[in-house]
Amino acid sequence: MENVVLDATDRRLMALLQEDADMPIAALAERIGLSPTPCWKRIKRLERAGVIERRVALLNRERLGLGVTVFVAVRTAHHNEEWLTRFAEGVAAIPEVVEFYRMSGEVDYLLKVVARDIPDYDRIYRKLTKVAELHDVSSSFAMQEIKSTTALPLD
Structure with missing residues (x-):
C-alpha cells in the first residue's frame, strides 16, 4: 500500500x-x-492506497424484515489464541452478526446483530452459544435508531 x-x-x-x-x-x-x-x-x-476499500450498496433493514437490532456483550473466561480463533471464525459464520469487536473493560466482545424479531434473535443467540464456551452473554435491544451512518468524518 x-x-x-x-x-x-x-x-x-x-x-x-x-x-x-x-x-x-x-x-x-x-x-x-x-x-x-x-x-x-x-x-x-x-x-x-486502500483509503477507498470498496464500494457497496446500503440496504434498508426494515424493508428486508430485519427490524430488530441487538447489541450483544460477551464475557469469556478464556483468553487464549485457540479460543479466540474458534470464536472469531464461528461468529464470522453467522450472517446476522454485522459488527464484531474485541473490547477493553468489563466486556470482552461486542456484537451488533440484526434480526427479524425476538424469536429470530433467540435462534441467532442459540447459534452464538454453540460457537465457543462463553462466561456471560448480555443482550440489549435497540429501541430507536437515532443516528446510523457509514460516512466517516473527513475534516
Whole structure:
C-alpha cells in the first residue's frame, strides 16, 4: 500500500462517494471542479492506497424484515489464541452478526446483530452459544435508531 497525502479535493471527492458511490465520474468531476480523467485517476489512487476499500450498496433493514437490532456483550473466561480463533471464525459464520469487536473493560466482545424479531434473535443467540464456551452473554435491544451512518468524518 502506498502512503497517500489527502488534499481538499480528495476529501470532497470521498465525501461525495460516501453519499453516492454510484455517482457517474462526470458528475463527480463537475462537483469537485475537475475533468473526468483526473477525477477517475484520483479515485484509482485512493483505491490503490486502500483509503477507498470498496464500494457497496446500503440496504434498508426494515424493508428486508430485519427490524430488530441487538447489541450483544460477551464475557469469556478464556483468553487464549485457540479460543479466540474458534470464536472469531464461528461468529464470522453467522450472517446476522454485522459488527464484531474485541473490547477493553468489563466486556470482552461486542456484537451488533440484526434480526427479524425476538424469536429470530433467540435462534441467532442459540447459534452464538454453540460457537465457543462463553462466561456471560448480555443482550440489549435497540429501541430507536437515532443516528446510523457509514460516512466517516473527513475534516
